[in-house]
Amino acid sequence: MIQNFFRGGRRYWTLMALWVVLIVIGLFAYDRQWHLGLSVTGMSRDVSWGLYIAQFTFMVGVAASAVMVVLPFYLHDYKAFAKTVILGEFLAVSSVIVCMTFVFVDMGQPRRVMNVLLHPQFHSVMFWDFMSLFGYLLLNIVIGSMAIEAERKGTPPPHWVHPLIYLSIPWAVSIHTVTGFLYAGLASRPFWMSAILAPRFLASAFAAGPSLLIVLALGVRRWGGFDVGRQAIRTLGTIVTYAMAVNVFFVLLEVFTALYSGIPHDRQTLTYLYVGMDGRAALTPWMWAGDILAVVSLVGLLVPRIRHQERWLVPLCAGVFASLWIDKGLALVVAGFIPSPLEVVTQYAPTATEIAISVGVYAVGALVLTMLYKLVLNVREKTQLA
Amino acid sequence: MDETRRGFLKTLGLGALGAGAAIPILEVLRPGSGEALAQVTGAAATKSGARATGRQLAMVVDVEKCLRDDVRKACVEACDRTHNIPSIPDPKQIIEWTWSDPFGDVFADQINEHTAETARQAPVLLMCNHCTDPPCIRVCPTGATWKRAKDGIVMMDMHRCIGCRYCMAACPFGARSFNWRDPRPYVQHDANGKLLSDFPTRTKGVVEKCDFCAERVDVGSQPACVEAANQVPGGEGALVFGDINDPDSDVSRILGERMAMVRRVSLGTGPNVYYLVPDALPALAAGVEVEGEA
Numbered sequence: 001m002i003q004n005f006f007r008g009g010r011r012y013w014t015l016m017a018l019w020v021v022l023i024v025i026g027l028f029a030y031d032r033q034w035h036l037g038l039s040v041t042g043m044s045r046d047v048s049w050g051l052y053i054a055q056f057t058f059m060v061g062v063a064a065s066a067v068m069v070v071l072p073f074y075l076h077d078y079k080a081f082a083k084t085v086i087l088g089e090f091l092a093v094s095s096v097i098v099c100m101t102f103v104f105v106d107m108g109q110p111r112r113v114m115n116v117l118l119h120p121q122f123h124s125v126m127f128w129d130f131m132s133l134f135g136y137l138l139l140n141i142v143i144g145s146m147a148i149e150a151e152r153k154g155t156p157p158p159h160w161v162h163p164l165i166y167l168s169i170p171w172a173v174s175i176h177t178v179t180g181f182l183y184a185g186l187a188s189r190p191f192w193m194s195a196i197l198a199p200r201f202l203a204s205a206f207a208a209g210p211s212l213l214i215v216l217a218l219g220v221r222r223w224g225g226f227d228v229g230r231q232a233i234r235t236l237g238t239i240v241t242y243a244m245a246v247n248v249f250f251v252l253l254e255v256f257t258a259l260y261s262g263i264p265h266d267r268q269t270l271t272y273l274y275v276g277m278d279g280r281a282a283l284t285p286w287m288w289a290g291d292i293l294a295v296v297s298l299v300g301l302l303v304p305r306i307r308h309q310e311r312w313l314v315p316l317c318a319g320v321f322a323s324l325w326i327d328k329g330l331a332l333v334v335a336g337f338i339p340s341p342l343e344v345v346t347q348y349a350p351t352a353t354e355i356a357i358s359v360g361v362y363a364v365g366a367l368v369l370t371m372l373y374k375l376v377l378n379v380r381e382k383t384q385l386a
Numbered sequence: 387m388d389e390t391r392r393g394f395l396k397t398l399g400l401g402a403l404g405a406g407a408a409i410p411i412l413e414v415l416r417p418g419s420g421e422a423l424a425q426v427t428g429a430a431a432t433k434s435g436a437r438a439t440g441r442q443l444a445m446v447v448d449v450e451k452c453l454r455d456d457v458r459k460a461c462v463e464a465c466d467r468t469h470n471i472p473s474i475p476d477p478k479q480i481i482e483w484t485w486s487d488p489f490g491d492v493f494a495d496q497i498n499e500h501t502a503e504t505a506r507q508a509p510v511l512l513m514c515n516h517c518t519d520p521p522c523i524r525v526c527p528t529g530a531t532w533k534r535a536k537d538g539i540v541m542m543d544m545h546r547c548i549g550c551r552y553c554m555a556a557c558p559f560g561a562r563s564f565n566w567r568d569p570r571p572y573v574q575h576d577a578n579g580k581l582l583s584d585f586p587t588r589t590k591g592v593v594e595k596c597d598f599c600a601e602r603v604d605v606g607s608q609p610a611c612v613e614a615a616n617q618v619p620g621g622e623g624a625l626v627f628g629d630i631n632d633p634d635s636d637v638s639r640i641l642g643e644r645m646a647m648v649r650r651v652s653l654g655t656g657p658n659v660y661y662l663v664p665d666a667l668p669a670l671a672a673g674v675e676v677e678g679e680a
Contacts, residue, residue, distance in 0.1 A: 037590035039567035044478035048554040108549015108591025115528040126527035188558035343491040
């Protein structure tokens with residue numbers, strides 16, 4: 001089994017080398033942060049969470065989205081996803097690793113991380129988030145490795161895995177719901193305190209994750225010679241379309257409630273995001289770019305004739321992914337802190353160190369994903385030859 | 387008794403039974419919520435019902451007396467000295483246990499569009515509210531911040547804190563500071579190179595905040611800011627400290643006589659720092675002039 005990670009051509013090793021270089025750069029940056037503290041980031045007393053926690057939030061969504069292939073395949077016996085499901089599960093594994101690493105690099109005292117288990121606090125949503133993420137990682141590692149092992153032997157997966165697979169479906173929903181609750185339960189931050197935040201997280205996750213999966217699957221087909229099938233790509237495209245439509249609808253619901261009610265606290269953050277406040281508008285260009293991208297991509301996806309052409313589907317998926325990254329991986333977390341409880345607009349911009357660490361964390365995920373996908377390719381290749 | 391009514395009562399009975407089972411679970415997940423459910427459903431109240439009867443230390447801030455720069459300055463300096471609070475040069479990464487902000491921002495929900503600009507700009511002394519139901523404690527994943535049972539002080543264990551800063555996101559008052567860097571080089575020393583107090587200095591990566599001088603309270607002293615204000619001529623009684631649950635305490639007596647405000651009362655956290663607001667707004671305006679002259 002292990003040797004499958006090391007059987008690869010020049011392209012594989014070049015890709016691996018790229019990830020390793022980015023990880024090493026990230027490690028150097030993290031070393032700086034380790035010694036100087038989080039003062040090397042752009043965060044402040046007013047905006048006390050930044051790029052790291054935002055990336056964590058965004059990637060929990062990507063991890064949860066595996067359910068969009070697991071559910072149709074295992075619950076509805078949707079055969080077209082037979083080859084996609086393992087790609088989805090391994091994407092979930094690497095995404096959860098990225099999430100957990102982002103939480104780790106955000107900690108002021110990373111050496112004390114075990115305090116969360118040594119002194120568990122059942123009333124803290126963060127405790128439950130740790131638990132659900134870790135459980136989801138274990139579930140996907142077990143399910144994914146059993147699936148690949150079964151394929152290698154040419155047998156169906158063992159029966160005891162089935163309950164775990166069914167469990168992984170609500171569990172996937174739970175990880176992003178709990179992540180939504182991290183924010184939605186805070187009376188101090190009106191921008192986050194919305195009952196629709198968790199559903200909105202799920203909708204955006206089920207658009208962003210499958211978008212990435214489409215691009216990855218097409219990449220694997222082109223460079224790995226492994227085809228998940230036209231129907232799988234088409235269905236994923238439909239899933240992205242519906243999820244994105246629901247997400248845009250949910251965002252508009254938020255905007256309606258905030259603007260029509262006219263309550264200052266609910267309106268202020270939107271004002272900051274879309275037009276700026278007190279002459280400060282660092283996120284405004286991002287917001288408009290993200291929204292235009294979201295609308296254009298959604299309109300393109302809604303037309304079946306465009307969506308069904310892969311040359312259009314890829315840029316549309318990239319558009320969906322980028323717009324949701326701006327929404328969740330950039331604006332949502334930071335904007336919750338603006339204005340501060342004392343009505344001050346303190347802006348946030350990540351520093352070079354912070355960006356290098358973030359890129360490094362993503363490279364860890366990419367490295368794991370590359371290895372796991374290579375494993376899939378090597379096993380398939382062998383079984384096809386046999 | 388007709389069927390619908392019987393059915394309704396049955397449902398109600400089952401509901402109460404369900405609530406009886408749900409209360410302990412809710413209490414674990416969200417302390418205080420079980421009590422609320424018990425009130426709604428009429429089910430037996432839990433032990434948390436006793437929470438309101440213990441001691442709860444509170445501060446009464448006389449906004450008018452604290453308009454004077456020398457009074458507020460004495461309070462902040464005493465606090466900084468007592469707790470070895472560093473003076474961080476970068477304003478974005480500052481550490482503050484007690485500080486001042488404009489009245490209009492502190493009580494943004496409680497002013498109106500005709501409130502005079504001078505009143506809006508009047509400085510108000512701020513600190514941790516030591517809430518009765520503190521959201522910071524609810525969210526902390528390690529129990530590094532907790533409410534001291536004997537007197538309701540919201541404490542902070544800087545040795546257990548993992549620096550996740552969830553409490554900072556949850557605090558509706560901006561009362562918490564994070565050590566973005568090692569604070570020790572920025573802590574004030576005396577001429578002999580010794581720290582000004584034996585309060586432990588902190589490490590980088592942990593959250594800290596006002597502790598109502600728990601260590602002084604334990605030996606029967608008043609908090610450093612209260613003592614400092616009383617020593618400034620004209621500042622006597624600017625800050626009054628005591629047990630709000632004791633009807634005979636000074637704080638209870640004052641609140642029984644005068645109108646007081648707390649910050650963001652609608653959020654239900656139950657702040658225990660009370661602000662006495664002068665009857666006439668010009669008094670607030672005068673404070674701004676005093677500041678201008680100083």
